[in-house]
Amino acid sequence: MSENKNKLAFVKQNYYLMLAGLVVLMLGFIIMSMDSEPFGFGFWGLTLGPIVVFLGFLVQFFAILYKPKKS
Numbered sequence: 001m002s003e004n005k006n007k008l009a010f011v012k013q014n015y016y017l018m019l020a021g022l023v024v025l026m027l028g029f030i031i032m033s034m035d036s037e038p039f040g041f042g043f044w045g046l047t048l049g050p051i052v053v054f055l056g057f058l059v060q061f062f063a064i065l066y067k068p069k070k071s
Contacts, residue, residue, distance in 0.1 A: 016065030021056050028052030 032049030035042040040049075 014063055014066055021059035021063055025056035028056055
């Protein structure tokens with residue numbers, strides 16, 4: 001029982017992937033805010049930014065579910 005108590009839910013790779021996901025999310029929101037069209041209705045604000053944000057959420061999802069192989 002005490003052996004399971006000392007194990008953490010995530011390993012170092014999970015945290016690196018989560019950090020990468022946060023960077024991608026921030027990049028997506030920055031891209032959306034850089035659109036020069038009024039109210040962000042240009043390509044960057046309506047297409048590219050949301051795609052990058054979605055990819056950031058996919059990276060976060062993968063980071064949470066990632067389990068390293070035991071060797």
